[in-house]
Amino acid sequence: MSAPHDTLVRNIFDRIAWRYDLLNRIISFRLDSLWRRKAIGALGIADRPALVLDMGTGTGALALDACKVLAPGARVVGLDFSRAMLNRARERTARAGHQDRAAFVLAHALAAPVRNGIFDAVMSAFVLRNVGNLESFFRESYRVLKPGGRIVCLDMFPPPQGTFSRLYWLYFGKLMPRIGSLVSGDPAAYRYLSDSVRAFVSPGTVADTITSAGFVETRTVRYMRGAVCLHLAAKPR
Numbered sequence: 001m002s003a004p005h006d007t008l009v010r011n012i013f014d015r016i017a018w019r020y021d022l023l024n025r026i027i028s029f030r031l032d033s034l035w036r037r038k039a040i041g042a043l044g045i046a047d048r049p050a051l052v053l054d055m056g057t058g059t060g061a062l063a064l065d066a067c068k069v070l071a072p073g074a075r076v077v078g079l080d081f082s083r084a085m086l087n088r089a090r091e092r093t094a095r096a097g098h099q100d101r102a103a104f105v106l107a108h109a110l111a112a113p114v115r116n117g118i119f120d121a122v123m124s125a126f127v128l129r130n131v132g133n134l135e136s137f138f139r140e141s142y143r144v145l146k147p148g149g150r151i152v153c154l155d156m157f158p159p160p161q162g163t164f165s166r167l168y169w170l171y172f173g174k175l176m177p178r179i180g181s182l183v184s185g186d187p188a189a190y191r192y193l194s195d196s197v198r199a200f201v202s203p204g205t206v207a208d209t210i211t212s213a214g215f216v217e218t219r220t221v222r223y224m225r226g227a228v229c230l231h232l233a234a235k236p237r
Helices: 003-028 031-042 061-069 083-095 134-144 163-184 187-198 203-212
Strands: 051-055 075-080 102-106 119-125 145-156 216-223 228-234
Touching (some): 003 031, 003 083, 031 061, 031 145, 031 228, 051 061, 061 083, 061 102, 119 134, 134 145, 134 203, 145 203, 163 187, 203 216, 203 228
Parallel strands (some): 051 075, 051 119
Antiparallel strands (some): 216 228
């Protein structure tokens, strides 16, 4: 882990927690909700009372969506190191009436305070770019999963070069930080979010890192010409 990196990321998300969900909807034209539903569906556990870990749960959007569709008896544990984001997660889950199905824990994703092999699934949404060490993230995910358990990670990536890429960076690199600044009053935070995508590794590198951690059946699903990707894999039985 990198302490300076962790502190930077934590401070940013603490500052923008109060406007994070609204800005996600505005910036993504509400597509973020669709992508999260696809991620949950890809876990393939809607028919049983599974125990799911949401790594980097943030305001609990992914955890709450999972609570709405998982089988009776299923539970979600959301883990994050931003206290302000977790406060929002607890508030929105309680408002939706799902507080009995979700628990939120203040902790680092690279050192989850849970036993080995207890979760049926691990999921994350828009977290990987903010992790200081992807290898450690996937090793930790592997550790907490039961044999046969699945992992699903949703995130944003630099799109391949071309016309779409130029239009994408015109919007996400220039216009989006201005929108974020106007709504949240924090230009530095939304400049960081744009820069974190620009500096992120390729979807293929993430897939290779997942496989190197011991997972099998690694697969990548691309949306928006690869600007958003869903990575899926399983822990061997």
